Amino acid sequence: MPDRRVSLEAWLTRQWQQVGLYTALTWPLHALMKALVAWRRVLYRRGALRATALPVPVVVVGNRIAGGAGKTPTTLALLEHLKAQGWHPGLLTRGHGGTASRSPDALVLDANSAPGLNAGITGDEPWLLWQRTGVPVAVCAQRARGGRALLARHPELDVLVCDDGLQHLALARDLEIVVFDERGAGNGCLLPAGPLREPLSSPSGARDGQPPLVLYNAERATTALPGHLAQRQLRQPLPWARWREGGTDGHNALTLAPSDTHAETTWAAAGIAQPERFFRALQALGHRFQPLPLPDHAELEPLPWPPEARHVILTEKDAVKLSPEALARHSPHTQVWVCPLDFSPEPAFWQALDARLAPHHPGRKRTT
Incomplete structure (x- = not known):
């Protein structure tokens, strides 16, 4: 079942990309927010609110x-x-x-x-x-x-x-x-x-x-x-255990081959602001999977994928939250992979x- 928070965020994102009925109904709130933001900046500019300077840039x-x-x-x-x-x-x-x-x-x-x-x-x-x-x-x-x-x-x-x-x-x-x-x-x-x-x-x-x-x-x-x-550029998935130890260099390293991923056995989870962006990049690498969009900053306890999953592919942001104990307890036979991002x-x-x-x-x- 889709996460309601993810569905609401996706709906809002669509509304925010166009001018329509939602925009008209909420325009007074836009005007109010604009005035508040401007007034806050005026208070800082006039010294009523003070910004703290640190001794380094x-x-x-x-x-x-x-x-x-x-x-x-x-x-x-x-x-x-x-x-x-x-x-x-x-x-x-x-x-x-x-x-x-x-x-x-x-x-x-x-x-x-x-x-x-x-x-x-x-x-x-x-x-x-x-x-x-x-x-x-x-x-x-x-x-x-x-x-x-x-x-x-x-x-x-x-x-x-x-x-x-x-x-x-x-x-x-x-x-x-x-x-x-x-x-x-x-x-x-x-x-x-x-x-x-x-x-x-x-x-x-x-x-x-x-x-x-x-x-x-x-x-x-x-x-x-x-x-x-x-x-x-999203790199091919690396083993989570290796990535966790600091191994982000994909050269001459074991990676998950696209031919080994299948929609019936592979899940891709993304608890980021735009999960679909991760899924599209993963598909561009040739992988087949069941997408598992999660709310931004979502916890991974309990684990959101089924215990019978053969492969699970994560973003780096999600991989840092995965507990080895939870993985051993919930999905002991699941191989977890991480996709480093080159920016x-x-x-x-x-x-x-x-x-x-x-x-x-x-x-x-x-x-x-």
Whole structure:
């Protein structure tokens, strides 16, 4: 039976991509939201509400629209790029879906604390980013508080990346990265009449007033905003146990052959904002399966697939939540696979990013 939450999200997504009866009925709410968003920005601009500045540069990655548009793969690519450029980055995140997000105190995820934590505590996205990059992470709804805690624990950090913090104006930022996917701005309306969290033309929140860097997680630009393109490619599924140990390099590794997948014995589960995108990419790789769409950040306890499943294919975001104990108990004969995602912004994006960050550390090496 389809999950009702998934069905409602799919219905809303369709309504937000068009101007119709739903738009007309909810337009007053769009107007109200637009006024509230504008007034909030005025309060910050006039100093009635204050943004906290941290002692190192802050890069914020976020969406103008609701739902995932590619923030996590963008953040992952950004952290790896900063490390390659000689920076020592840290990550700030709310940790949506994890128990730590409900605490006013910051939780620091690093090599020392990781043995006592898991994705259920930190949230799936922070745990995935930590596992893939090894970058210290602070989980806290108040990002500035998380930043202070992270810098106190790791004074070597010289840049902080804030994941999904575009509308969190309480944290001062030096650079904003706005990610769009093929949905663009939808019908152009604000929630709940449309997908926008704030107007497409919202002023920059960067301290120097420079406009955000716009990245399109799509084959072409999907709004009128100038920006850069990113390519994404799903790899063939790797064994979950190998992936869990840090083995994301698919070269010369065992992968699940498309000829071994069949709709009668194979399930693909996706608890992400757009499950259908994962399913289409998996089909493009030649796999046949029963799609199992789950709500974004859905837990995997109990396991949502039948115990007789021969193969189960997961996204990386879901794989971090899978418990070996639950798998052994519920599906001991099921082989679980994970599809790593390669996400590559075009070189011009990195050049623009490096140029914007260079004034903060003029001695840093830059790409050519």
